[in-house]
Amino acid sequence: MGRAPCCEKMGLKRGPWTPEEDRVLVAHIERHGHSNWRALPKQAGLLRCGKSCRLRWINYLRPDIKRGNFSREEEDAIIQLHQMLGNRWSAIAARLPGRTDNEIKNVWHTHLKKHLEPTKPASQAPKRKPKQQQQQPEAMPTTLEGPTTGAVVPVSPEQSLSTSTTSTTTDYSAAASSMENADTFTSEEEEDYQIDDSFWSETLAMTVDSSDDSGMQTEGSTFGASSAAPSTNEDDMDFWLKLFMQASDMQNLPQI
């Protein structure tokens, strides 16, 4: 399989985008769309490779990008979805309107993963306070203000009251314990999260009963074919998400 030659480095700019470059890119895409990323920078007069333009648009300039801190609901959704999908950031991002895979990946690695790691001494807690608000790029055109939709995963009303990352000193470790190390959580944690191995085995048994050695792989996309199972990857995810939701209802989980 031939690999695309990486963007010619000669004369192409790298590094942070300037407000002017952002303006040019946005204006070009608004006028002509982005059917051909490779040709776009040349057409727009940008000294960037198509890949860089695409990334900049997708991760930062798209009109429907939701900026700012992740809400508690979104973080919960990421945690739950990560349990289902693994490091398939784009699949997770598809469930979180306005959020990008890159952003979710960053949040996971810098914020959520820490909470999900086995309980550590308090001295190892992050020392630094989260930023109050993400800075808006000064060049962000007003037309880029997009809809701010909430996380797709429903939560209880009281949970929806907290909306900033700063308020997320919550039960992540408990969630992790219950989901990954079900035998290690405390009774208090147990009350909050009760997803354990039995939960998954029961849940999966509902629909994957006919799968055998065809294998159920951990990343969700290649579960054994059952009669109820979807055929495409996208269907797969919808299917498992719905299943997950239903299972959560059955378990009366506090989240999702």
Place this chain on the structure above:
DNA sequence: AATCCTTTCAACCGCATACAG
């Protein structure tokens, strides 16, 4: 006040996959 250290996040890199000819 200066320096060091940690955290964050935008951007890059390289591989995988889809697709066209």
Place this chain on the structure above:
DNA sequence: TCTGTATGCGGTTGAAAGGAT
């Protein structure tokens, strides 16, 4: 079917910001 190209994706990096000493 094969080959080349474009795009998508996940892992990684490095500069900037800000807290700690």
